[in-house]
Amino acid sequence: MLEGVNASDGIGIGVARVAVEPDLSFTPHKPEDAEAEKARYAAAVEKFVEQTNAQIERMKVTVGEESAEIMTAHIEFAEDDGIKDMVNSSIDAGMCAEQAVSEAYDTYYTMFANMEDEIFRERAADVADVKTGLLADLLGKEVVDLSTLPENSIVVVHELTPSMTADIDKDNVAGIVTETGGRTSHSAIIARALEIPAVLSVADVTTLVKTGDMVVVDGANGKVVVRPTDDELQTYRAQARQYAEEKAALEAYRGKPTVTADGDQVLLVANIGNPDDANVAAEHDCEGVGLFRSEFLFMDAKELPSEDEQFSAYQKVALRMKDKPVIIRTLDVGGDKEIPYLNLQKEENPFMGYRAVRYCLNNPEQYKVQLTALLRASAFGDIKIMVPLVTNLDEIRQVKELVEECKADLDARGVAYNENIEVGTMIETPAASLIADDLAAECDFFSIGTNDLIGYTMCADRGNDRVGYLYEVYQPAVLRSLKRIITEGNKAGIMVGMCGEAAADPLLIPVLISFGLGEFSVSAPSILRTRRIISEWTKEEADALTEKVMSLKTAAEVKAALQAAAR
Ligand code: PEP
Ligand code: MG
Secondary structure, three states, X not given: OEEOEEEEOOEEEEEEEEEOOOOOOOOOOOOOOHHHHHHHHHHHHHHHHHHHHHHHHHHHHHOOHXXXXXXXXXXXXXXXXXXXXXXXXXXXXXXXXHHHHHHHHHHHHHHHHOOOOHHHHHHHHHHHHHHHHHXXXXXXXXXXXXXXXXXXXXXXXXXXXXXXXXXXXXXHEEEEEEOOXXXXXXXXXXXXXXXXXXXXXXXXXXXXXXXXXXXXXXXXOOEEEEOOOXXXXXXXXXXXXXXHXXXXXXXXXXXXXXXXXXXXXXXXXXXXXXXXXXXXXXXOOOXXXXXXXXXXHHHOOOOOOOHHHHHHHHHHHHHHOOOOEEEEXXXXXXXXXXXXHHOOOOOOOHHHOOOHHHHHHHOHHHHHHXXXXXXHHHXXXXXXXXXXXXXXXXXXXXXXXXXXXXXXXXXXXXXXXXXOOOEEEEEOOHHHHHOXXXXXXXXXXXXXXXXXXXXXHHOOOOOOHHHOOOOOOOOHHHHHHHHXXXXXXXXXXXXXXXXXXXXXXXXXXXXXXXXXXXXXXXXXXXXXHHHHHHHOOOHHHHHHHHHHHOOOOOHHHHHHHHHHHOX
């Protein structure tokens, strides 16, 4: 039994698939026998083609014929005569196969990456994948591909990066176990959105578990059972059934408004990462979108998405939500969200560095592409613009100025948009919390990002489990900050929502009701449960509990009081 952070509820039972990032470094050497070296290369090509063909067959079933066809480019690049000639002549000239392959594919990569035509430029990534595949084979390493997995796989990885999850074969993943990441790391957020049981920060799990091991992931309790006994399996299977039953019981809340026990209505919306998530959120009965993390659009792409590409994504969500509100957050790059093609410098302190609105305001022309796409999409629904990581009023003012410039450009182009589009801010830094009154005077709405606010308030990295004991929403410092933000927003008459994970925390919900939170933005699978918990509290009861909680001095006391009062 291994323990880690309980990141996504549910019981996953399946077979481990340990994905270790292969180290593809090598020391170039001069082979003794060039012919044998060429044969080694030829064998690597043959094996690569064979594996890719098998992958294409699997993908035809999992993702469909059309998507599977994309992989044929890999075969073309592996078998390309021009590349083969280049590799073989380099080997004849005294290079080892690894170096010859590496240099030939790098040459082709640069050639494609610099082409005018976007379609050709996109091939550069295929070239890079083929190079990785061939090198891994030559070096005797395995590249694990998470896009096609056998049924009921338990994915075991050191770190699940947002880009890895972009094409994970989610239907076949029964559970996720990692060696890093806290409850609000992006891997955890994605795992919850995909409804995959996950336990993170399990020390050395990639060495302790072997591919092929039977594994149980107990997401709610942060436990991982490796090679369970028959008895353990039976117990966990029963728990999995019970979990499914509880989920079924929540169906009673589908289609109902979100109201407290005494009838106060609040908005219950969803956090999404791409247009497909909007469908999932709608299936879970959301009342709109409270946070569309637009950076995932950028992370899924190989270069900056164009205005049209962004417009199309935002428009899809607007149309899917009809007249319901859709808050789209502008690019929140940095921290743990890397976008390789932006070539940002590595920083000592990425969470406090050149990121989010700071990066965007430094690249106004690029930012205006996104703002223009958002404005165009606002003609198709109730889109609102949200700015991340704000720490001062200048940032909001500058964004609003850019929005006005984009509006003028669209007027000149004769393109429609919502003239009254709302611009709001995330409150996720202590600085923003402290100037909430000034920000409220110039913003159309607030959305509290507790994931970062807790981290910055407590000086505890959200992904670092060693300081996880400090990273708690129940800390009096955090609660006072939340109260202040909600009170100031309400005083100014603007909508105050919360899109951090704390909005779905069953223990915290009565406190948020008492503070006067107007909008709860949660992951799709948490929607019905959040509606149920809101329905269980009257304002008076929530106020009484909150008054008591706000007088307590430690997070442990707060949590205990909330647990004792939980319905
Ligand atoms: C937050 O910080 O609470 C938030 C919602 O944004 P993200 O998790 O993407 O940083
Ligand atoms: Mg944040």
